[in-house]
Amino acid sequence: MLKIKKLHKSYPIGDSSLHVLKGIDLSVESGEMVAIMGSSGSGKSTLLNIIGMLDEADEGEYILDNVPIKNLTEKKAAIYRNKFLGFIFQSFNLINYKNALDNVSLPLYYQGLKRKERVEKGLYHLEKVGLKDWADHLPNELSGGQKQRVAIARALAADPKLLLADEPTGALDTKTSYEIMEFLQQLNDEGKTILIVTHEEDIADMCKRIVRLVDGVIMEDKFVNQVRASQYV
Amino acid sequence: MFDRDLWREIFQSINMNRTRTLLSGFTVTFAILLFAILFGIANGLSNTFDQAFVDDAANSIFISSGQTSKAHKGLQAGRRIQFKNEDYDYIKEEFGDKVQYITARIYKGVNASFRNEKSSYNVRAVHPDHQFLENTLVTQGRYINQLDVDNKTKVVVIGRLVEDDLFKKTTALGKYINLSGIQYKIVGIFSDDGGDNEERLIYMPVTTAQQIYGNNDYIDQINLTYNPNLNYDQAITFSNVLTNKLKERFTVADSDQRAIRVRNLANESKGISAMTSGLGIIILVIGLGTLIAGVVGISNIMIFIVKERTKEIGIRKALGASPKSIVAIILMESILITVIAGILGLVLGMGLLELVGPSLEKYFIKDPAVSLNLVFSAMIILIVAGSIAGYLPAKKASRIKPIVALRDDK
Numbered sequence: 071m072l073k074i075k076k077l078h079k080s081y082p083i084g085d086s087s088l089h090v091l092k093g094i095d096l097s098v099e100s101g102e103m104v105a106i107m108g109s110s111g112s113g114k115s116t117l118l119n120i121i122g123m124l125d126e127a128d129e130g131e132y133i134l135d136n137v138p139i140k141n142l143t144e145k146k147a148a149i150y151r152n153k154f155l156g157f158i159f160q161s162f163n164l165i166n167y168k169n170a171l172d173n174v175s176l177p178l179y180y181q182g183l184k185r186k187e188r189v190e191k192g193l194y195h196l197e198k199v200g201l202k203d204w205a206d207h208l209p210n211e212l213s214g215g216q217k218q219r220v221a222i223a224r225a226l227a228a229d230p231k232l233l234l235a236d237e238p239t240g241a242l243d244t245k246t247s248y249e250i251m252e253f254l255q256q257l258n259d260e261g262k263t264i265l266i267v268t269h270e271e272d273i274a275d276m277c278k279r280i281v282r283l284v285d286g287v288i289m290e291d292k293f294v295n296q297v298r299a300s301q302y303v
Numbered sequence: 304m305f306d307r308d309l310w311r312e313i314f315q316s317i318n319m320n321r322t323r324t325l326l327s328g329f330t331v332t333f334a335i336l337l338f339a340i341l342f343g344i345a346n347g348l349s350n351t352f353d354q355a356f357v358d359d360a361a362n363s364i365f366i367s368s369g370q371t372s373k374a375h376k377g378l379q380a381g382r383r384i385q386f387k388n389e390d391y392d393y394i395k396e397e398f399g400d401k402v403q404y405i406t407a408r409i410y411k412g413v414n415a416s417f418r419n420e421k422s423s424y425n426v427r428a429v430h431p432d433h434q435f436l437e438n439t440l441v442t443q444g445r446y447i448n449q450l451d452v453d454n455k456t457k458v459v460v461i462g463r464l465v466e467d468d469l470f471k472k473t474t475a476l477g478k479y480i481n482l483s484g485i486q487y488k489i490v491g492i493f494s495d496d497g498g499d500n501e502e503r504l505i506y507m508p509v510t511t512a513q514q515i516y517g518n519n520d521y522i523d524q525i526n527l528t529y530n531p532n533l534n535y536d537q538a539i540t541f542s543n544v545l546t547n548k549l550k551e552r553f554t555v556a557d558s559d560q561r562a563i564r565v566r567n568l569a570n571e572s573k574g575i576s577a578m579t580s581g582l583g584i585i586i587l588v589i590g591l592g593t594l595i596a597g598v599v600g601i602s603n604i605m606i607f608i609v610k611e612r613t614k615e616i617g618i619r620k621a622l623g624a625s626p627k628s629i630v631a632i633i634l635m636e637s638i639l640i641t642v643i644a645g646i647l648g649l650v651l652g653m654g655l656l657e658l659v660g661p662s663l664e665k666y667f668i669k670d671p672a673v674s675l676n677l678v679f680s681a682m683i684i685l686i687v688a689g690s691i692a693g694y695l696p697a698k699k700a701s702r703i704k705p706i707v708a709l710r711d712d713k
């Protein structure tokens with residue numbers, strides 16, 4: 071599904087440069103639910119951005135679903151992001167003047183679907199996250215948990231191969247966090263491959279595999295017994 | 304460009320950010336408003352100038368005579384110069400290729416009556432060419448023709464207001480009018496843009512007047528238009544040569560300004576046309592300047608909009624928006640705002656001109672209005688302006704990196 075070999079990335083800071091990723095090797099199979107952990111500055115978000123094609127590695131190999139991701143033009147990157155990836159962000163990143171349904175169907179707009187189809191699919195995914203009745207509401211009329219669920223519906227709308235979640239529960243309270251995790255676990259049960267960046271141990275424990283990054287290298291990569299979020303809800 | 308979904312996206316964005324849209328639109332509305340008013344005023348001024356010359360053909364030369372002011376070749380000062388038919392013929396023969404139309408004029412005041420209606424009018428006895436020199440519009444019947452001149456027929460062409468005065472509601476054409484005791488047949492009615500006085504005139508054949516009012520071949524004035532192929536400078540040379548020849552013919556000193564007076568409208572037209580085009584250029588420069596200011600204004604606001612929407616654009620890109628679609632959305636929004644705001648400004652400007660136009664006549668501004676042509680070109684300018692104003696910000700927007708835009712500390 072996803073293969074990364076000897077990935078390096080550094081950012082220029084003034085005259086010197088900061089070596090953020092120092093040779094990452096990682097491979098993720100279809101159906102996995104992986105937590106990428108690390109303290110701030112460990113490079114976990116950078117890794118996720120590279121996987122998400124929002125950023126490009128300086129060195130190394132990245133293959134997603136048998137497609138080598140290298141030297142992409144902006145246009146190509148846009149197409150791949152749309153086709154392969156669904157993003158879930160810590161701050162939800164919904165477009166504030168669009169209602170829930172329009173937000174969810176935006177990736178479908180960029181796929182070139184007709185409006186009727188977009189509404190249909192958008193409503194389907196909103197229903198899946200339990201927010202069909204909220205379709206006409208603007209993001210600022212929703213609670214944090216609801217916003218994140220809309221964002222998840224949006225990430226799912228284009229039926230991506232890989233869900234990338236950057237601190238998906240970072241802005242939520244514990245109870246809501248567990249609800250979101252429960253939902254992500256359900257998606258994983260249905261076969262979606264999910265990558266979650268987090269620094270919270272309890273969230274990581276709810277995944278099936280934990281990859282720990284320290285100073286740009288993988289220190290630990292282990293499969294764990296998944297803690298079901300449903301028992302806390 | 305005609306993608307309905309794209310428009311939906313744009314309208315949504317405009318609708319949800321009304322203050323921003325109003326602000327950016329305002330600059331353009333204001334610029335176009337000024338533009339329209341300036342152009343209207345320029346048009347009004349040039350209308351006033353045109354009006355001043357509409358009475359006579361712009362290439363007219365008027366030749367009149369007076370008394371000599373200087374003794375010359377043994378002749379005393381104070382001698383009266385009188386033009387005759389032979390002088391008219393002389394000019395026609397000598398300068399035939401440079402003359403377009405030529406006519407003699409004799410002025411007479413008459414008391415006219417028809418049945419019980421009486422009034423006094425000025426008569427101009429003329430040649431047929433006079434019609435073209437004076438821009439006379441014959442509305443009924445005909446003008447004086449060569450046959451009238453040859454046969455000295457007692458016919459007249461009367462002004463629209465003469466008909467109104469004397470014939471009230473009845474038609475004057477074909478009736479006989481009494482001018483100071485002599486009956487003339489009315490063969491034509493005319494109107495003239497030169498004003499009411501021009502429409503209270505009566506025209507008759509020059510030869511008829513000469514026979515009836517003195518039995519001589521005197522002429523008061525000779526009017527002609529020069530060949531329109533001559534440019535201003537050639538026309539002025541022509542009238543100078545004409546003046547000198549006439550002075551020679553009547554034995555008048557070269558420096559004598561009063562004996563023979565030649566007034567060439569080319570002198571005035573030249574000045575006026577230079578002034579009008581100068582004015583046009585000034586207006587154009589100011590208008591374009593205003594428009595540029597408007598474009599810069601909207602461009603500024605679009606840059607601000609892009610800045611404000613950085614995060615949104617980042618989200619769109621993360622969701623799979625191509626750079627092209629980002630350019631399209633920003634560019635079309637800019638064009639849409641510019642065009643709508645521009646049309647608003649244009650309509651406001653035209654309305655304003657319509658409203659205050661009539662009260663501006665005393666400031667030499669007549670019928671200030673913008674032509675349909677200008678409206679059309681303004682539309683094109685607006686679309687181009689909107690594209691220019693939107694292009695740089697749109698390009699900037701398309702280069703936004705989603706990773707930068709989505710950083711949480713933004």
